[in-house]
Amino acid sequence: MKRLLRNIAWLLSGRAVNAILSLVYLALATRTLGIEAFGYFALIVALGQTVTGLANFQTWQFVVRWGANGEGPGEATGFAIALDGVSVILGALLAAGLVYSAQFWLPLPHDLLWVAFGYCIVSLIAIRSTPTGLLRLRFHYAEATFAEAVQPVVRAIGAGLAVVFMPTVLGFILAWAAAEIAVAIALWIVAARKEPIDLTQISLTKLPRDHPDAWRFVLSTNATGSLNVGAKQVMILLVGAIGGEAFAGGFRVASQLGQALVQLAQTISKAIYPELVHAKDDAVEIARRTANMALVGGTLAVLVAIFFGRWGLEAIAGPEFGVVYWTMVILAIAGAIELVGASLESLLVSANRAGTAFLARAIPMVLAFALLPVAMGWQGLKGAAFTVLGSSALAVLAFWAAILSLQQIKIVLEPKDGTPPDPA
Known part of the structure; x- marks a missing residue:
């Protein structure tokens, strides 16, 4: 640790x-x-x-x-x-x-x-x-x-x-x-x-x-990485396609400032993955402690975005970008959720469950892209931010559920009293 x-x-x-x-x-x-x-x-x-x-x-x-x-x-x-x-x-x-x-x-x-x-x-x-x-x-x-x-x-x-x-x-x-x-x-x-x-x-x-499982691991990690790109870059392209270049510019600024926590989540994920690969038996405990620390940091970051975000936007990008304040706050909340989920996703990948991690991200993201036109028609850039927030929340919940399932399987296969598992 x-x-x-x-x-x-x-x-x-x-x-x-x-x-x-x-x-x-x-x-x-x-x-x-x-x-x-x-x-x-x-x-x-x-x-x-x-x-x-x-x-x-x-x-x-x-x-x-x-x-x-x-x-x-x-x-x-x-x-x-x-x-x-x-x-x-x-x-x-x-x-x-x-x-x-x-x-x-x-x-x-x-x-x-x-x-x-x-x-x-x-x-x-x-x-x-x-x-x-x-x-x-x-x-x-x-x-x-x-x-x-x-x-x-x-x-x-x-x-x-x-x-x-x-x-x-x-x-x-x-x-x-x-x-x-x-x-x-x-x-x-x-x-x-x-x-x-x-x-x-x-x-x-x-x-x-x-390593016979190499290509399966290659494809699953590539797919997961592609989804991480889709969460931000493809979203900017779609926002621009639907709302025009001004919407794309506004969403880019709000995303860069509000979703700085997503970059932080990726940083933590990159640091924790090698540790989980080496730790093996202690991997769950390391992931749990990292997620707890991330929860505290994410909460503080969201509070900073709420109280100082509008001033920061106008001071950095100019007064015309102040209209994306609430979009930035919503994306900051999504970033805090991603921060907590970073260690959970890394734990799944290190446990050779990269395919599970992919599905946990893919399904919420497909829903977000499908709902984007309706959401933007409802609330403009704020609607686009809400789709990102919903996608992040569903993905992290899926990571958590998958890890609980893995732990339950391990308990069944490895009884605490040391007796062999029941073949049935």
Whole structure:
């Protein structure tokens, strides 16, 4: 538990740097572009992150899962790098299809479509899940934090340069693209110094030959990762498709400020997953204690959003974004729920129940997307936020129910008195 808290502290310190600098580049982008042009910017970034999220195979989990054995991470790393190559190819095809069709369903000007495609390709090339997994496998969270800090620093510098030399959507997209490339290079350099990478191990067949469940785990974790992307990026795209670019820009700001807790939840999930893989027998207790701490932190964060959110919105993004205050508060509540559920989801994945975790997220998210047009017709951006809140609440309840079922099965199979289980 001490190591877990230390690792979370390192990750949170990185998030703190990211949060502070994100306020800087968010303020520069919103105040320079205005709500409509910022909406175009938000849609392009959402397209890039959607493509990357759907194509990315969450290879860091494979490196942690199969690299933790006595053979070392060489074979797992080779498998992960091979999957990253597959991600780039599949993602490029997906990007071409989405960007070409965007003219029919997204409010993006024609001259920005090529910008959107270019940003998608850069985001795919900058996939950095594998080096992140190598660093987490050996608990090098301090080094990972310093490497990941490159992204917000480059974004902030790039946003400042865009304001001065190219105060357009293209200028800010170039800044974001440069940050993606920079952080990927930094993570690969740090990971290679800590764990030599044997390029001869790159293969899609070696690891699955030794681990028959490999492809099932790959597909289930990829599906779960895709759903995590859908919770935010696809939602921004759909909000823009239904309400226009101004709605997309407003929802992006409200989401970035209100759902900072979701990023915190993902941070905790990334820190706790390696611990759960190594802990095994103590995994449930670690997850329970982490969830209790998350509940306290989430409650405090929601109170901050309620009492200081409107002032923060107008101070950072400008007075015209003050209308999304209640949207931000609703998303903050959803983020608090996700914060509590992060350790529960990680526990399911570490117990080889990634498919269960996927279904627990998939069904609520499908409902959220189905109800989005009705919800926006009812309450606009607040209605969209309510669908996110409902999806998060149902998913966490499903995680909890699944864990209770697993514990009951374990009690039946392993009686406390040590007697063999009844064959019946």
